[in-house]
Amino acid sequence: MPEADLELIVQAAEKAGQIALAHWRGTFRHWEKDEGAGPVTEADLAVNAALEQALRAARPDYGWLSEESPEDPRRATAARVFVIDPIDGTRAFISGEDGFAVAVAVVEDGQPVAGVVHQPARGVTYAAAAGQPATRNGQLIRPRKARLEGAEVLTTKAALDPAFWRGRRVPRIRRSFRPSLAWRLCLVAEGRFDATLSMRPVWEWDVAAASLIAVQAGCTVTDRRGRPLGFNRMPPLGDGLIVAPPGLHHELIAALDVEPPEPAQAGPGRAAG
Structure with a gap:
């Protein structure tokens, strides 16, 4: 199917x-x-x-x-x-x-x-x-391997606010931007960039298709707290986004200053998390 x-x-x-x-x-x-x-x-x-x-x-x-x-x-x-x-x-x-x-x-x-x-x-x-x-x-397509220091990351300037990072230390990353969020995920999936992230809420229609493409390419895709994405929710809005190969994704989660994930709750017609 x-x-x-x-x-x-x-x-x-x-x-x-x-x-x-x-x-x-x-x-x-x-x-x-x-x-x-x-x-x-x-x-x-x-x-x-x-x-x-x-x-x-x-x-x-x-x-x-x-x-x-x-x-x-x-x-x-x-x-x-x-x-x-x-x-x-x-x-x-x-x-x-x-x-x-x-x-x-x-x-x-x-x-x-x-x-x-x-x-x-x-x-x-x-x-x-x-x-x-x-x-x-x-x-x-496959993502490329990278470490956090020096990584090429697709994100907005707002995501590099020190308030989002542990110890108020922003890693030495090279920031770029593309106008389509879906495209950003695909560029990471094909290894043109190392990661993409959003500290802001993301609409499901912006990331549903591209998140699958990134996962099937070999990336880890979560919200900004490291929780799996869920779709067809009410409302259709997610808590930020982190997309990167597994090793770099782990480094990003460790570097970001967010609360630890809460236990996922499953509901009718939606995925846990």
């Missing part, structure tokens, strides 16, 4: 990417969402509509969770759920940059079992299914 779902979502994401490209660097409307939720464009909504039409027609019993859709109450009890970010990196899209992505995952029992991160402007598709290797344009 994960392999069949992966084929479906890869095809859907790549077709939807063509819709995004038809708007990109053209004239389109964009505006700010309510309550500081960030920008949205005509392209986001068009891509979301195309994905919903294709995926729900193919899997009508699956639930639906998308950044650009109203809440679907059926997702709480659905055996499988599509988790969608129609355009991850909307600000980059508006600016004409090529780092945006279409991210689609299938989540079962709180964990992603198929995921695709497609970058239409770059002609790149990252993909993985549970139990299968992660790929970039069909080629296997």
Whole structure:
């Protein structure tokens, strides 16, 4: 089943990417969402509509969770759920940059079992299914080994605030940034960077697909406290993010100044943690 779902979502994401490209660097409307939720464009909504039409027609019993859709109450009890970010990196899209992505995952029992991160402007598709290797344009990808001192880390400037680090000592790392959070995870998965982290809450649609790709490539993926990620939660928001190869992930957990993990609680329609 994960392999069949992966084929479906890869095809859907790549077709939807063509819709995004038809708007990109053209004239389109964009505006700010309510309550500081960030920008949205005509392209986001068009891509979301195309994905919903294709995926729900193919899997009508699956639930639906998308950044650009109203809440679907059926997702709480659905055996499988599509988790969608129609355009991850909307600000980059508006600016004409090529780092945006279409991210689609299938989540079962709180964990992603198929995921695709497609970058239409770059002609790149990252993909993985549970139990299968992660790929970039069909080629296997793996993270690279690194130590914390000198590591190349994708994160925001805010994450390097000394308040987040034990002893108020920020490690000597080289910070970079990419506009799409899903892309950041994939860059770590393919060994272009050593780690990515967020001390801020992260939305499930930003990381569901890419977290599976990173795990299947060989990374450890947790929240900022070292707890496993869970998906299809209410609300769909996680407590930060740390993605790195196992050794570096261990070093990051040891260096960050956060409380120890609490025992994970399992709930209906969601994963523990």
